[in-house]
Amino acid sequence: NAGVMQNPRHLVRRRGQEARLRCSPMKGHSHVYWYRQLPEEGLKFMVYLQKENIIDESGMPKERFSAEFPKEGPSILRIQQVVRGDSAAYFCASSPTASGRLRNNEQFFGPGTRLTVL
Amino acid sequence: GDSVTQMEGPVTLSEEAFLTINCTYTATGYPSLFWYVQYPGEGLQLLLKATKADDKGSNKGFEATYRKETTSFHLEKGSVQVSDSAVYFCAGGSEKLVFGKGTKLTVNP
Numbered sequence: 001n002a003g004v005m006q007n008p009r010h011l012v013r014r015r016g017q018e019a020r021l022r023c024s025p026m027k028g029h030s031h032v033y034w035y036r037q038l039p040e041e042g043l044k045f046m047v048y049l050q051k052e053n054i055i056d057e058s059g060m061p062k063e064r065f066s067a068e069f070p071k072e073g074p075s076i077l078r079i080q081q082v083v084r085g086d087s088a089a090y091f092c093a094s095s096p097t098a099s100g101r102l103r104n105n106e107q108f109f110g111p112g113t114r115l116t117v118l
Numbered sequence: 119g120d121s122v123t124q125m126e127g128p129v130t131l132s133e134e135a136f137l138t139i140n141c142t143y144t145a146t147g148y149p150s151l152f153w154y155v156q157y158p159g160e161g162l163q164l165l166l167k168a169t170k171a172d173d174k175g176s177n178k179g180f181e182a183t184y185r186k187e188t189t190s191f192h193l194e195k196g197s198v199q200v201s202d203s204a205v206y207f208c209a210g211g212s213e214k215l216v217f218g219k220g221t222k223l224t225v226n227p
Binding site: 006 | 152154159160161162163164167207209214215216217218219220
């Protein structure tokens with residue numbers, strides 16, 4: 001059973017360009033979470049999605065950032081008009097059921113996408 | 119909201135030394151608690167977890183006990199190896215997973 005897949009692993013963009021990060025959850029998982037890790041920081045929750053629904057986007061910046069998890073295909077985290085401060089590692093995690101009550105619902109993490117904005 | 123505070127590093131130990139990385143939490147509900155490990159260039163892997171007070175999670179020689187009275191979930195290992203060198207994250211939450219800032223551990227031969 002393949003783990004959580006993220007691509008690209010490394011992404012370089014110039015200021016003002018768009019960045020698209022993709023995440024394919026583990027087979028059978030319908031819940032996806034995106035996190036951002038800044039240098040020397042822990043992981044910060046960004047958004048929680050189920051298929052075709054955004055459940056919790058309380059960690060998403062209000063502008064330029066959006067996320068989707070379509071019925072078919074991977075989840076996409078999209079950053080428009082990137083700035084240098086967007087440089088970070090972005091991690092995706094998936095779980096088989098809702099982690100609203102985390103008791104046994106482990107989140108499985110992908111290897112991350114490291115975004116560098118020049 | 120929920121929060122997790124863990125000991126900041128870096129921590130450098132010699133092989134076979136004893137390891138403790140402190141982690142405390144604040145939560146309004148009854149959080150589950152986790153330790154994740156991140157090896158260089160990789161994503162996070164679950165190391166161990168505990169879902170209720172007094173539970174002890176253990177894996178690969180690492181242990182952590184969910185202490186409700188001290189709101190702590192300290193990670194311990196009796197004898198570390200060079201291969202344990204990594205960044206360790208404490209995490210927990212009732213609704214959303216909240217992470218500590220991570221502690222970088224380096225084990226020297």
